[in-house]
Amino acid sequence: MKFIIAIIKPFKLDEVRQALSNMGVAGMTVTEVKGFGRQKGQTEIYRGAEYSTNMLPKVKLEIAASDDITAQVVETIQATANTGAIGDGKIFVLDLASATRIRTGESGETAL
Amino acid sequence: MKRILCTTAALATGAVMLAFPALAAPVAEAAAEVAAPAAEAAPAVFTPTAEMVNKGDVAWMMVSTAFVLMMSVPALALFYGGLVRAKNMLSVLMQVLTIVCVAALVWFGWGYSMAFTSTGTPFPTIVGGLDKAFLANVNVGTFAATFSNGVYLPELVFVMFQMTFACITPALIVGAFAERIKFTSLIIFVVAWLTLAYFPIAHMVWYWAGPDFLHTAPTDMGLLWGWGALDFAGGTVVHINAGIAGLVGCLIVGPRIGYKTEPMPPHSLVMTMIGASLLWIGWFGFNAGSALESNAFAALAFINTFVATAAAGAAWAMIEQITHKKPSLLGAASGVVAGLVAITPAAGFAHPGTAIILGAVASAICYFFVTTVKNKLGYDDSLDVFGIHAVGGIVGAIGTGVVADPALGGQGWIDYTAPVAAAGEFDMVTQVVTQCWAVGVTVAWTSVVSAVLFLTLKYTLGLRPDAEAETNGLDISEHGERAYN
Numbered sequence: 001m002k003f004i005i006a007i008i009k010p011f012k013l014d015e016v017r018q019a020l021s022n023m024g025v026a027g028m029t030v031t032e033v034k035g036f037g038r039q040k041g042q043t044e045i046y047r048g049a050e051y052s053t054n055m056l057p058k059v060k061l062e063i064a065a066s067d068d069i070t071a072q073v074v075e076t077i078q079a080t081a082n083t084g085a086i087g088d089g090k091i092f093v094l095d096l097a098s099a100t101r102i103r104t105g106e107s108g109e110t111a112l
Numbered sequence: 113m114k115r116i117l118c119t120t121a122a123l124a125t126g127a128v129m130l131a132f133p134a135l136a137a138p139v140a141e142a143a144a145e146v147a148a149p150a151a152e153a154a155p156a157v158f159t160p161t162a163e164m165v166n167k168g169d170v171a172w173m174m175v176s177t178a179f180v181l182m183m184s185v186p187a188l189a190l191f192y193g194g195l196v197r198a199k200n201m202l203s204v205l206m207q208v209l210t211i212v213c214v215a216a217l218v219w220f221g222w223g224y225s226m227a228f229t230s231t232g233t234p235f236p237t238i239v240g241g242l243d244k245a246f247l248a249n250v251n252v253g254t255f256a257a258t259f260s261n262g263v264y265l266p267e268l269v270f271v272m273f274q275m276t277f278a279c280i281t282p283a284l285i286v287g288a289f290a291e292r293i294k295f296t297s298l299i300i301f302v303v304a305w306l307t308l309a310y311f312p313i314a315h316m317v318w319y320w321a322g323p324d325f326l327h328t329a330p331t332d333m334g335l336l337w338g339w340g341a342l343d344f345a346g347g348t349v350v351h352i353n354a355g356i357a358g359l360v361g362c363l364i365v366g367p368r369i370g371y372k373t374e375p376m377p378p379h380s381l382v383m384t385m386i387g388a389s390l391l392w393i394g395w396f397g398f399n400a401g402s403a404l405e406s407n408a409f410a411a412l413a414f415i416n417t418f419v420a421t422a423a424a425g426a427a428w429a430m431i432e433q434i435t436h437k438k439p440s441l442l443g444a445a446s447g448v449v450a451g452l453v454a455i456t457p458a459a460g461f462a463h464p465g466t467a468i469i470l471g472a473v474a475s476a477i478c479y480f481f482v483t484t485v486k487n488k489l490g491y492d493d494s495l496d497v498f499g500i501h502a503v504g505g506i507v508g509a510i511g512t513g514v515v516a517d518p519a520l521g522g523q524g525w526i527d528y529t530a531p532v533a534a535a536g537e538f539d540m541v542t543q544v545v546t547q548c549w550a551v552g553v554t555v556a557w558t559s560v561v562s563a564v565l566f567l568t569l570k571y572t573l574g575l576r577p578d579a580e581a582e583t584n585g586l587d588i589s590e591h592g593e594r595a596y597n
């Protein structure tokens with residue numbers, strides 16, 4: 001099992017979610033986050049007081065997936081969230097030691 | 113009696129007499145009745161009666177009173193509250209609300225008497241005595257003068273209308289040192305400042321005996337009113353007064369922890385927008401209500417409050433469009449307030465065309481002070497009380513001397529020392545000089561009083577919460593609650 005973490009642009013969330021549902025991903029966790037990478041921040045001006053925010057808002061997806069679909073999930077996210085501009089985000093894949101469904105106590109891939 | 117106002121009475125009186133010929137008769141009768149028993153040589157003693165009260169005026173003035181209260185709570189509270197960080201939201205709302213409550217009680221206690229009487233005092237042109245303290249000698253049978261001969265308001269209406277001005281003025285000050293002031297010290301400051309700065313200045317600018325009395329008591333007036341300074345609705349008394357007190361306050365209190373090193377963006381410009389819009393609406397009561405009658409001069413003040421403000425809001429947005437390519441909501445809202453402040457002293461004097469110019473000019477000058485001068489000098493006037501209220505107030509007060517000129521479509525001034533008020537001869541240069549003197553006296557008086565009060569508090573009770581309390585936010589450290597849960 002793999003744990004996939006993807007940081008994407010917020011306006012791409014619906015598209016990515018739709019694409020992942022279509023390929024059979026059963027669930028994910030979504031969090032609004034802030035961070036920085038290569039993309040420049042933005043400048044806010046309030047009555048002449050300038051604040052440059054180097055932390056930009058992004059959306060973080062967390063998906064637990066079986067080994068066989070992991071590559072396809074990563075591909076789908078990469079293809080869907082891509083705008084070609086800097087700041088499109090990143091995808092990380094981690095090994096997942098275990099998964100347990102709280103309602104039934106099932107564990108392993110059946111719990112995904 | 114936003115008494116400085118000179119222009120209206122002659123025309124207004126004529127209009128009232130024409131429209132309500134019945135009014136003229138009781139006035140004459142009343143005068144005759146009183147005159148009859150008096151010695152032949154003595155001038156008739158004029159006594160206002162209930163017949164000289166117009167119900168339209170009373171209704172308009174009571175609505176205006178409620179409008180001006182709305183300018184403090186919630187309008188000013190929301191306008192300021194939106195501009196601070198979320199951790200200080202409630203502190204600002206609480207400061208404004210409490211100041212309104214306390215100022216209303218102080219006005220009832222001694223404020224009205226100090227501002228609008230001239231008896232029982234060694235300096236009758238500077239400040240009134242205590243003959244009407246706790247509204248002694250004020251009841252449903254006493255009357256306050258308007259700008260027209262023989263037209264009166266129930267005195268209680270005038271007491272309430274003016275009360276709302278005493279409420280909002282000290283509330284304006286808190287924006288200058290928002291996010292870093294000790295609540296109890298602030299409230300003590302407000303009571304003392306009202307007593308030593310606001311009431312005397314209101315008296316000097318607005319007190320006069322009234323059009324039916326001045327010709328028999330030509331010295332019964334406030335100092336600046338007597339000089340001929342024009343201030344329709346409170347440019348000096350309210351805005352310069354509060355703006356300068358705010359500047360002195362922020363200099364003595366010192367900048368916020370992290371000022372210029374960490375971001376302090378407004379936490380909700382939505383609230384600020386709601387506040388600015390309600391301020392504009394309420395300002396119709398503030399300015400048009402200051403005509404004290406429901407007549408054409410109220411309408412003139414009303415339309416000037418409309419168009420000068422519109423010009424100022426649009427001007428600020430245009431300046432930002434040119435300088436940053438992005439016109440901001442906060443900018444437009446700041447322009448709106450700058451325009452409202454600037455038109456306040458001129459509302460009943462200017463032609464709407466010159467009012468528009470005054471609003472736009474004030475907006476540009478305030479923009480310069482808020483964005484450039486403040487950054488250069490480095491003082492932390494958190495919400496720009498000085499940059500908008502004092503600067504806009506000064507531009508408006510001096511500009512009033514220009515736009516009031518009948519040659520520019522203005523209303524000039526009225527000579528109330530004649531038995532029936534008549535237009536006085538207007539000279540723009542003389543008037544502008546007079547306006548500058550009135551500004552100078554107000555600035556000097558309020559600077560000294562504010563500095564003495566703030567320094568006294570600084571070295572006794574303290575003006576600031578400790579650094580930890582300030583960093584945690586005044587909501588939780590001073591008031592034990594949070595705005596958003």
